Amino acid sequence: VVDPGRGAVFLLTDYGYDDEFAGLTRAVVLRQAPGAPLVDLTHGVPPFDVRAGAQFLSRSVVSLGPGVVVAVVDPGVGSDRRAVAVSVSVSGAGSPPERSAGPSPGRRPGPGPGYLVGPDNGLLGWATEALGGAAAAVALTAVGRSGAAAGRTFDGRDLFAPVAARLWSGATLNDVGMPIDPGSLVRLPDPVLTVSAGSVEAEVLWVDRFGNAQLAARPADGARAGFGGEGAVEIIVGGATTPGRLVSSFADLGEAEVGVMEDANGQLALVCNQRPAATVLGVRPGDVVIMSPAQTGHQ
Amino acid sequence: VVDPGRGAVFLLTDYGYDDEFAGLTRAVVLRQAPGAPLVDLTHGVPPFDVRAGAQFLSRSVVSLGPGVVVAVVDPGVGSDRRAVAVSVSVSGAGSPPERSAGPSPGRRPGPGPGYLVGPDNGLLGWATEALGGAAAAVALTAVGRSGAAAGRTFDGRDLFAPVAARLWSGATLNDVGMPIDPGSLVRLPDPVLTVSAGSVEAEVLWVDRFGNAQLAARPADGARAGFGGEGAVEIIVGGATTPGRLVSSFADLGEAEVGVMEDANGQLALVCNQRPAATVLGVRPGDVVIMSPAQTGHQ
Amino acid sequence: VVDPGRGAVFLLTDYGYDDEFAGLTRAVVLRQAPGAPLVDLTHGVPPFDVRAGAQFLSRSVVSLGPGVVVAVVDPGVGSDRRAVAVSVSVSGAGSPPERSAGPSPGRRPGPGPGYLVGPDNGLLGWATEALGGAAAAVALTAVGRSGAAAGRTFDGRDLFAPVAARLWSGATLNDVGMPIDPGSLVRLPDPVLTVSAGSVEAEVLWVDRFGNAQLAARPADGARAGFGGEGAVEIIVGGATTPGRLVSSFADLGEAEVGVMEDANGQLALVCNQRPAATVLGVRPGDVVIMSPAQTGHQ
Numbered sequence: 065v066v067d068p069g070r071g072a073v074f075l076l077t078d079y080g081y082d083d084e085f086a087g088l089t090r091a092v093v094l095r096q097a098p099g100a101p102l103v104d105l106t107h108g109v110p111p112f113d114v115r116a117g118a119q120f121l122s123r124s125v126v127s128l129g130p131g132v133v134v135a136v137v138d139p140g141v142g143s144d145r146r147a148v149a150v151s152v153s154v155s156g157a158g159s160p161p162e163r164s165a166g167p168s169p170g171r172r173p174g175p176g177p178g179y180l181v182g183p184d185n186g187l188l189g190w191a192t193e194a195l196g197g198a199a200a201a202v203a204l205t206a207v208g209r210s211g212a213a214a215g216r217t218f219d220g221r222d223l224f225a226p227v228a229a230r231l232w233s234g235a236t237l238n239d240v241g242m243p244i245d246p247g248s249l250v251r252l253p254d255p256v257l258t259v260s261a262g263s264v265e266a267e268v269l270w271v272d273r274f275g276n277a278q279l280a281a282r283p284a285d286g287a288r289a290g291f292g293g294e295g296a297v298e299i300i301v302g303g304a305t306t307p308g309r310l311v312s313s314f315a316d317l318g319e320a321e322v323g324v325m326e327d328a329n330g331q332l333a334l335v336c337n338q339r340p341a342a343t344v345l346g347v348r349p350g351d352v353v354i355m356s357p358a359q360t361g362h363q
Numbered sequence: 364v365v366d367p368g369r370g371a372v373f374l375l376t377d378y379g380y381d382d383e384f385a386g387l388t389r390a391v392v393l394r395q396a397p398g399a400p401l402v403d404l405t406h407g408v409p410p411f412d413v414r415a416g417a418q419f420l421s422r423s424v425v426s427l428g429p430g431v432v433v434a435v436v437d438p439g440v441g442s443d444r445r446a447v448a449v450s451v452s453v454s455g456a457g458s459p460p461e462r463s464a465g466p467s468p469g470r471r472p473g474p475g476p477g478y479l480v481g482p483d484n485g486l487l488g489w490a491t492e493a494l495g496g497a498a499a500a501v502a503l504t505a506v507g508r509s510g511a512a513a514g515r516t517f518d519g520r521d522l523f524a525p526v527a528a529r530l531w532s533g534a535t536l537n538d539v540g541m542p543i544d545p546g547s548l549v550r551l552p553d554p555v556l557t558v559s560a561g562s563v564e565a566e567v568l569w570v571d572r573f574g575n576a577q578l579a580a581r582p583a584d585g586a587r588a589g590f591g592g593e594g595a596v597e598i599i600v601g602g603a604t605t606p607g608r609l610v611s612s613f614a615d616l617g618e619a620e621v622g623v624m625e626d627a628n629g630q631l632a633l634v635c636n637q638r639p640a641a642t643v644l645g646v647r648p649g650d651v652v653i654m655s656p657a658q659t660g661h662q
Numbered sequence: 663v664v665d666p667g668r669g670a671v672f673l674l675t676d677y678g679y680d681d682e683f684a685g686l687t688r689a690v691v692l693r694q695a696p697g698a699p700l701v702d703l704t705h706g707v708p709p710f711d712v713r714a715g716a717q718f719l720s721r722s723v724v725s726l727g728p729g730v731v732v733a734v735v736d737p738g739v740g741s742d743r744r745a746v747a748v749s750v751s752v753s754g755a756g757s758p759p760e761r762s763a764g765p766s767p768g769r770r771p772g773p774g775p776g777y778l779v780g781p782d783n784g785l786l787g788w789a790t791e792a793l794g795g796a797a798a799a800v801a802l803t804a805v806g807r808s809g810a811a812a813g814r815t816f817d818g819r820d821l822f823a824p825v826a827a828r829l830w831s832g833a834t835l836n837d838v839g840m841p842i843d844p845g846s847l848v849r850l851p852d853p854v855l856t857v858s859a860g861s862v863e864a865e866v867l868w869v870d871r872f873g874n875a876q877l878a879a880r881p882a883d884g885a886r887a888g889f890g891g892e893g894a895v896e897i898i899v900g901g902a903t904t905p906g907r908l909v910s911s912f913a914d915l916g917e918a919e920v921g922v923m924e925d926a927n928g929q930l931a932l933v934c935n936q937r938p939a940a941t942v943l944g945v946r947p948g949d950v951v952i953m954s955p956a957q958t959g960h961q
Binding site for chain 2: 080083
Binding site for chain 2: 669702721722923925
């Protein structure tokens with residue numbers, strides 16, 4: 065009954081954990097796609113924070129197995145914002161499973177999710193790009209909507225979960241919506257990132273539970289700006305300068321030090337050793353940080 | 364091994380997410396019913412808040428697929444309060460699955476869970492009613508209890524999860540307890556709701572993560588009180604009056620407006636557009652709100 | 663495809679629920695071991711709190727079914743701390759499943775998890791002992807590591823989840839690492855517990871969501887100290903003495919009373935009836951409490 069070739073249904077929402085919203089979304093997927101493995105990526109996206117949700121999704125999506133992503137951070141629910149499903153062009157990932165219910169041991173899982181489902185507000189965009197771009201997209205139609213009676217405030221339950229269940233079960237995009245130009249999908253503005261000889265100016269993308277502050281910059285950006293290896297850097301936040309050091313591990317840092325390190329997503333992050341760097345530096349997501357090679361190291 | 368016809372085991376508790384209580388309850392179900400799909404409705408019910416748990420469950424239960432509900436919000440654990448399992452009378456939902464382990468493609472999932480398991484403190488009552496009422500009920504006996512040694516403070520692990528696993532696996536109510544009169548099950552008092560020509564007085568049932576305040580009233584109650592369509596209303600909270608407006612979508616509201624809207628459960632809710640209405644109005648669950656058609660609109 | 667004989671993969675981390683860390687760890691297990699049932703024990707271990715994680719795990723592990731435990735509370739990630747997998751000696755629990763993908767109805771689930779995977783920082787130790795001790799252990803090698811490119815800060819995704827998936831799928835310890843002496847595994851210091859005639863001095867191990875404070879002492883320790891049955895005790899916290907009473911149920915306590923009770927893990931706990939005892943007494947994990955038979959009861 066469970067076919068590994070179909071992969072899983074991955075859920076990401078801002079519904080939180082305190083009431084039944086997230087659980088009910090799970091239940092509806094499972095009701096309409098019995099046997100579908102459910103993986104909660106997170107339901108802890110800050111309320112209405114499309115940008116944070118898009119980041120979590122884009123950082124995750126290349127490591128997921130095959131399947132269908134349902135993402136719901138949807139301040140425009142009930143408005144005329146489009147609801148969409150997107151297929152991605154990665155070879156093997158986007159091929160919908162056969163309708164056969166039996167296991168197909170000879171079919172190997174593809175490299176990633178084949179479909180992403182959610183509101184057309186930019187939430188899916190970065191993840192879609194990380195998977196190689198949209199091969200096709202549809203605007204979801206009322207055909208996919210369940211529960212016509214009550215108010216339209218819960219599209220996770222009433223629209224996105226049923227559509228994801230149908231795609232997981234073998235439906236095609238055209239079964240669930242009307243084709244739209246993938247180029248018309250809403251895009252979020254890029255994060256702030258300015259690299260010059262001598263400095264990197266980068267947006268803080270996220271602060272994780274341990275206080276690490278993920279930046280929009282990558283190690284190659286630092287190299288272009290003239291710092292690399294394990295050199296000293298200056299970190300400027302809101303006018304205040306803090307000395308830092310390029311490191312490759314939390315354990316390379318002394319108790320009072322701040323480090324700049326490549327994180328698990330290949331991004332630069334501001335880190336400390338068992339202390340929350342974001343609190344030490346006073347940065348939050350959306351802040352902009354400037355990093356430069358320390359002058360003292362060159363004199 | 365996984366039989367979709369059996370449905371899932373749905374869990375709702377006030378155990379929270381910070382330690383192993385909820386996870387262990389899941390594990391015990393799975394240990395005793397290998398292959399059972401587990402769906403966490405939520406483990407975030409406020410501690411001891413039977414009323415909130417009962418609401419989450421009653422709002423969810425009609426959208427769940429077939430299976431068994433385990434609900435544990437249980438301030439009386441270890442006392443002489445009864446532990447119960449209830450079967451519901453909905454046609455097709457309450458029929459226990461055959462003991463056959465194989466898939467039965469010809470059998471379609473019924474409309475909802477067939478069993479609810481938990482303490483007899485009112486937690487299950489509204490959900491049972493939403494499913495059509497109790498067909499039968501039993502008081503759980505020590506036969507179902509595991510782990511006789513340690514103190515009796517964790518019936519989720521020691522009693523309710525094992526019983527749910529047995530029911531999911533094909534046991535009948537009489538296998539897990541002694542028959543009791545379904546009419547003897549504990550009932551929670553109804554929420555406050557008084558409707559007259561000119562006003563609706565309604566209890567705030569829940570405030571969700573987005574600050575929407577769900578009320579005990581339904582749109583039909585508003586219609587009886589004389590407001591409907593998209594008219595102006597007055598919202599009285601603790602003596603203070605706030606102007607509001609009947610809307611059908613968050614997006615219908617301006618930045619500073621408060622709306623009254625039918626929510627996804629068919630209840631009226633106090634809402635704002637991307638702001639927490641409950642904070643704006645200063646209401647919490649259990650508070651009583653009075654709503655009237657705005658006089659200015661009729662003069 | 664799903665073989666109940668293999669059991670589940672149980673996850674415990676300090677990743678929290680607010681971003682994608684925990685969900686991604688789940689997804690990687692499922693990608694590499696399609697069909698594996700996933701059970702989140704918790705992802706709410708306080709950040710870096712190896713001791714709390716070790717307690718949650720040791721309290722849980724005897725109630726889990728067969729399978730593989732992945733535990734990640736790992737302040738030393740990226741340093742030279744070892745990453746390990748341990749097999750336990752419990753008869754039947756440690757036997758790796760056959761490589762056959764088909765179900766084996768004749769094979770019964772063993773009594774507990776056969777493998778534990780995680781950092782070698784003491785996190786796994788108490789749980790390993792609770793399962794009967796380590797039969798063998800390996801230091802994980804780079805063979806098990808995925809995603810060589812990015813920074814080494816996320817061993818849950820890159821090392822522990824893939825190794826757990828391989829063990830669940832039938833790999834042996836020697837397939838995933840190099841043998842090490844189980845006696846060389848890092849051990850956490852024992853909690854404070856001093857028992858004499860007339861007093862029990864015990865560390866507070868954990869405060870649960872309901873405010874119950876679990877102690878390092880057991881009922882037998884109380885009996886040795888001269889209190890038992892339902893007698894009166896004195897509870898000394900930071901110099902202040904509070905009267906208490908030995909009880910066997912929350913419901914035995916009056917509104918203002920503090921009780922000492924055997925909890926669901928067979929430990930003594932400080933409890934109140936629907937109030938948080940830890941707040942009433944002002945205790946936190948790591949504090950030491952002294953309990954003595956009340957003098958007044960003997961005069």
